[in-house]
Amino acid sequence: MDLEGSELEHIERLARVRVSEESRERLRVQLSRIIGFVRRLQEVDTSGYSPRLYVLEVAQNLREDEVGDCLERDEALAGSPDSDKGLFRVPPVIETDGT
C-alpha cells in the first residue's frame, strides 16, 4: 500500500502540520508501511459486531452543574506566547490582497 505524495500533502494540510522537504519522502515510505500493517484489520471477520466507541459499560457520570473555581484570566494567559490587554494575540486571521 503506497501513500501518494499528493495524499501526504493533503493529510498534512488537514492536520495543520508542515513537514520539511528533506523528511517528506522518508515519512511517506514509513507511513505507507504502517498503513500496510494496519490494513490487516480489514481481513478480520467482524460481521455481527458493531463499532464499540466506549470502553466500559458504566452509565455516564456527569457532575452536578454547579459553578466552581475557575482560572483567573492572568493565569490562563500566562502560558501564551503572545497576549495583550487580557487577550491572546495571533497573526492576521483574515488575509487581504494588500490593497
Add this chain to the structure above:
Amino acid sequence: MDDLTALSIPELQGLYGKRAVSPVEVVRAYLDNAGKKDTSVRAFLHLSADDALARARELEGGNPDGRPLFGVPVAVKDNICMRGHPTTCASKILEGYRPPYNATVVDRLIDAGAVIIGKTNLDEFAMGSSTENSAFHITRNPWNLEYAPGGSSGGSAAAVAAGMVPVALGSDTGGSIRQPASFCGVVGIKGSYGRISRYGLVAFASSLDQIGPIARDVRDSAITMQVLSGHDARDATSLPGSAPELVAGLDDGLDGLRIGIPAAMAEWEMDPSIREVMNRTLGELRAEGVVIEEVDLPGMETAIACYYVIANAEASSNLARYDGVRYGYRSPSDSLADMYEQTRGDGFGEEVKRRILLGTYVLSAGYYDAYYAKAQQVKAMIFEYFGRIFERVDLVLLPTSPTPAFKLGERIDDPIAMYLSDIFTTPANIAGMPAISVPAGLSPGGLPIGMQLRAGAGREQTLVRGAMGLERMYGFRMNHRCGC
C-alpha cells in the same frame, strides 16, 4: 542508620511512626542518589531538590497516621500537570510551559504526605517504547547503560530502578508503564479504565490512557495505587463508587486462583530467555497446586493494528490543541494558517508528526470506515473474547514484552519494530482491563524480564494478590541487584 533508600514504604512508615528518621533525612538520601546516578541514567527532565526539601521540612514532626505516603519521595512523569512546575511532555512544543493547576493524582499524592522530587523523561507525548523520542535527551537503562529503559514511562522506571525514588508515576496507553517496568526490573500497574483520574494528564488517546504507579515491589505499588484510585468528578470517565481495598488481601496467596495462559503461545515470537522464564513460572505454579488453564486470546497482531488505528486517531484529535496560541511554542509567521502549520511542524518531533498524520489519515473522508470504524469493531470482538476468558479464569499470565530491553538506537528507525514491542501489553488498554508487570528474572545478558498478569475490569484486588504470589515465588529483589 542503614541505607534509607533501601527501605520499603511500610518499613519507612514504621521508622517515621517511632520518629527514628525524619522526612528531610529520607528526601536527602534519595536526592543524593539522584545527584550521583542521574548524570549517567538521565531519568529526570526536572529535579526540584529545593522544593522537595522545603516540603520535607513542612512534614518534619508531622503525624504519619492516615497518610500512607508520609515522607515518601515520588517522581512524576512529565506529562502530568504540577502547578507552577515545568510540564513539557518531553516536547519542544511545551518547552517552558508551567501549568496553572495540579493533576488530581498530584493532589492525592500531596494529601497522602508524599514529597514530589521531580518530573521524569518520556517519549514525546508518551508516544514510543524506548524514551528515545524525548525532544530533550535519552534515558539509559540502569541495569546496562547501553540499553533502552523502555517507554514511554522510561524515566519513571529508570528512576525507581536506580534508587533515585521508591515510587514514580507513569502513564500507560498501550504498555507505557508495564513495558519499561519489565525492562528495568521494577513493578508497574495499569488499573482498570477509569480507576485513576486523568484530570491533569496531558491526553494522548483518551479511550486508552491510564495513570499508574511504578515501584520496587508489589506492596509499595499497591499502597500507591490505593492512594491514586477513586472517583473524581473532574474526569468524566472516572469510575463511580469507591475503589477496591488493595493492601489488606495482598498476602492471601495464589490458593484458589485460576490462572489462564495463552493457548497459542508456542507460536508467538519471543526471545528464548522470555520463553524460559514463562515456562519456569508455569512449572513452579503447577508445583504449588495452582490451576492453570489454556485460553484463546485474540490475534496479537490484529490487536496491535487495532491499537495503532485507535490510539493515533485519538492522538490526532487531542494534539490539535497545540496551535501556538494558548501555551507553549510558536513559530513566527505573518498569517494565522501559516503560523499553525509552521508551529506544529517545528514544535512536534518526528514520531509525533508520524502519528498525527496517520491518525488524520484513518479519520479522513473515504478511509474512516475502512480503518477507524473497523478498528472499533475489532475492539468489540476483543472485549467479547476477554469477557469469556474472565468467566473461566481469574487472571491471565503472559510475558510483559517479547524481549528484554533492546539496545539504544536499535529500533528507532523502524517504527513497526518499535510498535511490536508493545504486542503483549496493548490488549489490556483496548479492553480497559487492569494489568501488572512483575520482575521475574534476568536474561543471560543480565537484563530484567517481567511477567504480566491481567484481570477482568474492576478486579485490581485479584490482580495485586496474584502479583504478590508471583513476587514471592520469584524472589527477584533478594536475588538480583541493579548495578547502577
